[in-house]
Amino acid sequence: MKPAxxxxxxxxxxAAERLRRLLAQTGYTIVGxxxxxxxxxxxxxxxxxxxxxxxxxxxxxxxxxHTATELIRRHQLKILITTGFPxxxxxxxxVPDFACEIVKKPYTDDEILASVARCLAQxxxxxxxxxxxxxxxx
Amino acid sequence: MKLSVRLxxxxxxxxxxxxxxxxxxxxEVREQRKAAIAEQALNxxxxxxAQQDQFIESSRYLLAAAAQMPEVQQRDASGCSAxxxxxxxxxPTVSGIGAVAPDGVQFCSSSGRVAGISLADRPYFQQAxxxxxxxxxxxxxxxxxxxxxxxxxxxxxxxxxxxRAVVVLAFSLDRLSASLSMAPLPSDATMSLVDGDGVLxxxxxxxPEWIGRRVREGPFTQAMRAQREGLMEAAGLDGIERMYGFAxxxxxxDLFAVVGLPWQPAYxxxxxxxxxxxxxxxxxxxLAALAALVSADLWIRRPIAGLQGAVGxxxxxxxxxxxxxxxxxxxxxxxxxxxxxxxxxxxxxxQAALEASEARFRAVVETAADxxxxxxxxxxIQSVNPEAERLFGxxxxxxxxxxxxxxxTSLDAGRHDEYLARYLRTGEARIIxxxxxxxxxxxxxxxxxxxxxxxxxxxxxxxxxxxxxxxxTDRKRAEERQRLLMAEVDHRAKNLLATIQAMVLLTKRDAxxxxxxxxxxxxxxxxxxxxHDLLARDKWTGASLHDLIKAEFQAxxxxxxxxxxxxxxxxxxxxxxAQTLSLALHELTTNAAKHGALSVPVGRVEIRSAxxxxxxxxxxxxxxxxxxxxxxxxxxxxxxxxxxxAHELGGAAELLFERSGLRCNIRIPLR
Numbered sequence: 001m002k003p004a005x006x007x008x009x010x011x012x013x014x015a016a017e018r019l020r021r022l023l024a025q026t027g028y029t030i031v032g033x034x035x036x037x038x039x040x041x042x043x044x045x046x047x048x049x050x051x052x053x054x055x056x057x058x059x060x061x062x063x064x065x066h067t068a069t070e071l072i073r074r075h076q077l078k079i080l081i082t083t084g085f086p087x088x089x090x091x092x093x094x095v096p097d098f099a100c101e102i103v104k105k106p107y108t109d110d111e112i113l114a115s116v117a118r119c120l121a122q123x124x125x126x127x128x129x130x131x132x133x134x135x136x137x138x
Numbered sequence: 139m140k141l142s143v144r145l146x147x148x149x150x151x152x153x154x155x156x157x158x159x160x161x162x163x164x165x166e167v168r169e170q171r172k173a174a175i176a177e178q179a180l181n182x183x184x185x186x187x188a189q190q191d192q193f194i195e196s197s198r199y200l201l202a203a204a205a206q207m208p209e210v211q212q213r214d215a216s217g218c219s220a221x222x223x224x225x226x227x228x229x230p231t232v233s234g235i236g237a238v239a240p241d242g243v244q245f246c247s248s249s250g251r252v253a254g255i256s257l258a259d260r261p262y263f264q265q266a267x268x269x270x271x272x273x274x275x276x277x278x279x280x281x282x283x284x285x286x287x288x289x290x291x292x293x294x295x296x297x298x299x300x301x302r303a304v305v306v307l308a309f310s311l312d313r314l315s316a317s318l319s320m321a322p323l324p325s326d327a328t329m330s331l332v333d334g335d336g337v338l339x340x341x342x343x344x345x346p347e348w349i350g351r352r353v354r355e356g357p358f359t360q361a362m363r364a365q366r367e368g369l370m371e372a373a374g375l376d377g378i379e380r381m382y383g384f385a386x387x388x389x390x391x392d393l394f395a396v397v398g399l400p401w402q403p404a405y406x407x408x409x410x411x412x413x414x415x416x417x418x419x420x421x422x423x424x425l426a427a428l429a430a431l432v433s434a435d436l437w438i439r440r441p442i443a444g445l446q447g448a449v450g451x452x453x454x455x456x457x458x459x460x461x462x463x464x465x466x467x468x469x470x471x472x473x474x475x476x477x478x479x480x481x482x483x484x485x486x487x488x489q490a491a492l493e494a495s496e497a498r499f500r501a502v503v504e505t506a507a508d509x510x511x512x513x514x515x516x517x518x519i520q521s522v523n524p525e526a527e528r529l530f531g532x533x534x535x536x537x538x539x540x541x542x543x544x545x546x547t548s549l550d551a552g553r554h555d556e557y558l559a560r561y562l563r564t565g566e567a568r569i570i571x572x573x574x575x576x577x578x579x580x581x582x583x584x585x586x587x588x589x590x591x592x593x594x595x596x597x598x599x600x601x602x603x604x605x606x607x608x609x610x611t612d613r614k615r616a617e618e619r620q621r622l623l624m625a626e627v628d629h630r631a632k633n634l635l636a637t638i639q640a641m642v643l644l645t646k647r648d649a650x651x652x653x654x655x656x657x658x659x660x661x662x663x664x665x666x667x668x669x670h671d672l673l674a675r676d677k678w679t680g681a682s683l684h685d686l687i688k689a690e691f692q693a694x695x696x697x698x699x700x701x702x703x704x705x706x707x708x709x710x711x712x713x714x715x716a717q718t719l720s721l722a723l724h725e726l727t728t729n730a731a732k733h734g735a736l737s738v739p740v741g742r743v744e745i746r747s748a749x750x751x752x753x754x755x756x757x758x759x760x761x762x763x764x765x766x767x768x769x770x771x772x773x774x775x776x777x778x779x780x781x782x783x784a785h786e787l788g789g790a791a792e793l794l795f796e797r798s799g800l801r802c803n804i805r806i807p808l809r
Binding site: 011012013014015016017018019021033035036057082083084085086088089104105106107109 | 718
């Protein structure tokens with residue numbers, strides 16, 4: 001069976017590199033590591049990964065939410081969100097509606113791997129409570 | 139009613155009894171005078187009657203003497219007439235004397251003429267002849283003279299007792315009147331002789347035209363006949379009011395002496411006295427009235443006018459008004475003025491204190507940094523302060539009289555009436571005494587958050603509410619900023635922990651020993667810390683490239699170390715770029731110190747910077763170090779240098795392992 005392919009969207013190089021090495025070591029195919037939305041969507045278009053691990057952030061030009069919704073809208077990816085934000089912000093931004101898993105930073109190797117496995121075990125990606133993804137940002 | 143009128147009425151009331159007493163006195167005096175006159179009239183009448191009696195008595199003597207004359211007894215006509223003429227000469231008041239035969243025919247006369255006149259039908263003759271006594275005629279017109287007379291008849295009786303003749307004595311009534319007039323009488327007084335038929339026989343002063351006329355039948359004649367003697371008040375024939383006294387003669391019950399005394403003169407005298415008294419009384423009371431008016435003016439009206447003036451000025455609002463009663467006014471009024479002034483002083487001080495307190499209170503309200511709006515129980519705005527005007531953008535005049543609802547958003551406005559009504563009905567407070575955040579609406583339609591606290595007070599039975607409003611836009615923004623900042627701090631801390639965690643895990647892979655791991659990890663952590671310091675210094679707005687490089691070098695060499703050189707244009711790095719570049723420079727410097735140019739004293743590191751358009755170009759060049767061999771396997775430090783800049787900054791980094799020394803070209807896009 002072909003290993004699941006994963007796209008990493010994480011602006012911090014060290015965190016992205018750590019994840020990349022961990023997932024690759026575990027046996028997943030890493031289709032790419034992107035620091036920004038543009039790079040991420042390009043990679044997703046090219047490789048059609050099974051899962052995108054998206055870090056939710058504010059300080060860069062385009063935030064993690066935007067990246068995630070872009071990916072879902074274009075490629076119907078499953079999205080795993082890693083974040084340093086408190087629960088209230090996550091709730092307020094509507095993350096639970098589209099994320100298959102939400103992993104709080106900092107996380108251990110086991111935590112992230114378990115979440116990835118759960119996400120991949122789920123059915124096709126949907127946005128709960130909404131008939132179609134574009135409706136999030138009409 | 140004016141004081142002067144009242145005083146005049148008072149004086150008049152005091153004068154009235156005096157005047158009444160005087161009138162009473164006058165009436166009494168008049169009565170007394172009248173009584174005195176009446177008494178005098180009656181006495182005079184009695185006196186006159188006595189005189190007349192005396193006259194009649196003397197006439198009787200004369201007649202009795204004449205009746206004894208032989209010529210009469212014998213009815214000797216010529217002798218008788220001669221004797222009668224002699225007699226007549228001796229009694230000038232007698233107008234004639236004669237004798238009549240018992241048949242009534244005259245045979246003798248003092249005038250000498252005997253025309254055979256008969257007196258047989260005369261009652262007085264018949265009476266004398268029959269009764270053989272003196273008889274008096276009453277008013278008769280003489281048959282010879284044709285003049286009014288009073289005749290006396292006296293019988294001449296002979297020794298046998300037979301009537302031989304009747305002697306007649308005639309008195310002219312004119313002469314009788316003249317003799318009456320001899321008596322001294324007061325002016326307008328009358329003395330009369332009246333017969334039993336009420337016929338006037340004689341009168342003094344003389345009034346020939348009335349002689350023989352009957353006094354008007356009436357009370358006078360009735361009184362005469364009934365009382366014989368008495369008094370009568372009546373108007374005389376001449377029209378003058380008199381008090382008539384009348385008395386009958388003793389000689390003849392048919393003759394009356396009447397004396398009339400006018401009472402008007404007596405009255406006039408009493409009246410003169412009376413009017414003089416009245417005049418004095420009126421003058422006295424007029425003086426009293428004048429004195430009362432003057433003293434009332436001086437002691438009451440003027441001081442009171444002074445008080446009134448002060449009161450009037452005070453009523454106009456001049457609280458400095460003081461009253462002066464004047465030195466001439468009464469002590470009571472002076473005391474009143476003094477009390478008034480004390481009161482005015484107290485009032486003025488209290489007013490001043492009140493005004494000062496009001497001004498202080500007003501100043502507090504007017505200068506308050508919060509908006510203050512007062513409404514009544516219906517929600518109508520009563521007052522606003524300048525801050526409230528400023529907050530809502532309305533002028534005071536536009537607010538007062540409006541319902542406070544129009545300062546609210548439509549949601550709150552819709553509920554306000556209900557809130558207010560419920561509070562007034564049940565006392566259930568939603569905001570009053572608690573305060574809460576609400577949304578205000580300005581004149582331009584914009585809304586803003588405000589904190590509203592409401593106090594309640596009652597004034598003159600009306601309930602009012604005071605709303606104190608504070609614009610909390612800034613506070614809300616600050617709270618929002620704070621909230622975002624807290625979230626951001628939390629987020630950054632967790633990201634930092636995640637980065638450090640990654641750094642630990644990645645460093646561990648390359649580390650040969652725990653000591654190696656520790657020094658490498660701590661070095662990297664310090665590099666991150668230095669970037670953090672620099673960024674914090676400029677409040678995370680960015681950092682200078684040269685400062686960043688110097689800070690990194692200083693961790694390995696003294697500031698004046700000649701082996702290190704920074705050349706070229708400085709650039710302003712974003713916070714993100716500063717953090718990324720800091721770690722890359724750390725890796726280059728560590729490598730140079732361990733294996734490269736900085737591992738020997740003669741080595742050199744030169745960093746050249748240039749800004750080319752929107753791109754920063756950095757060149758790291760090592761010289762003078764040990765000969766460089768390209769590494770067999772790529773270390774994690776190289777990975778950081780080459781890939782972190784590309785990944786995080788969208789730039790590029792290239793490591794060139796030249797024999798003379800390591801070289802690194804870095805390009806970073808500048809924002």
